[in-house]
Amino acid sequence: MTIPLVVGVDGSEASLEAADWAADEAVRHDVPLHVLHAAGRDEEQVDVVGRTAERVRARAPSVRLSTEVLREDAAAALVDKGRDAFALVLGSRGLGDLAGMLLGSVSLAVAARAHCPVVVVRGGAAHRGAAAGDVVVGVEDEESSGTAVRFAFREAQARRCRLVAVHAWSVPVATPTPPGLSGYALQALERPPAQVLADALHDPGQRYPDVPVTREVVDGSARRALLKASAEADLLVVGARRRNGHIGLQLGLVNHALLHHAPCPIVVVPQT
Structure with a gap:
């Protein structure tokens, strides 16, 4: 049985945009799509999944679609579903988030705890609709970024587009440098x-x-x-490592900033 792509919805415009993106992604990879609405026990019953399912069927009639409503904490429910999912897809903000927030609290919590890739659907229609062109992946090294790089290659192949691999580095400010030797030259002596x-x-x-x-x-x-590299991209892919002795992922300052400010959908891929 093929594991599904799971999209979390709450009726917000951002979650509907996430459902659109997920429908396209499910067709692109020929995987089932599971629409999940996790509502608190005191939340008013609304047919969120029914309306979302209608929208998905209109957009992608061929997709194998299932729906589910759970009366529990949204982040916990999504993380649990992510144990056996192709990926989790979320909107950048939900109905319950405060005005002015750059990223919803549920999306951030799931991105930091999930066991599978987590997509936060950001950006304008051109970026969300796979019309911009590239898949961008941030690369630290083969050990830390291997799973993210493989994910990015697979996405680029499915989209028939270019992969832009970015490796950024800098010598720490406190690192002593021999006279006349630049930071680049110093690091290049060890491994360019x-x-x-x-x-x-x-x-x-x-x-x-x-x-x-x-x-x-x-x-x-x-x-x-x-x-900068993702300004004209369809997708930005970054990796995250497990924290030693702690539950969840090592998102770090860079990933936090990208989750809040990326101009296109961003995927956080746990390193395995």
Whole structure:
């Protein structure tokens, strides 16, 4: 049995946009789509999944669709469903979030705890509709980013588009540097950043030889580099590691910033 793509909905416009994105993604990968509405016990009963299902069927008649309503905490329900899901898809904000919030509390909690890739659907219609062009992936190294890189290659192949792989690095401010030797030259003595990126892309590139790849090595902020690279992208992919001795993922400052400010849908992929 094929595991489903799961989209969490609450009736908000952002969750409807997420359902649209999820419907397209389910068709793209030929996987079932499961629409989940998790409502608190005191929340008024509304036919959120029924209305969302009608919208999905109109957009993607061929998709294998199922629905479910759970009377429990939304983040906990989604994380639990994510234990056996192709991915979890969420809107950037929900009905219960305060005005002015950049990212909904449920989306952030799920992105930090899920066991499968989590997509937060952000950006304008062009970015959400796979009309912009590229899949962008942030690469730390082959050990930390391997699962995210493989996910990004698979997405680029399914979308028949270019993969832009970005490796940003900088020498810590307190690092002593020999006179006349730049930070780049100092790090290059050990392992050139371009080699780090090449090594991370090698095995997935062999598996997906038809995907065109552009490599970008940036001396500077990873946050700025990825936001710039994804300005014209359909999808931004980043990895996250498990925290030693703690439940959840090591999202870090960069991933937090990207989840709040990415100009397109962003996927957080747990490293396995």
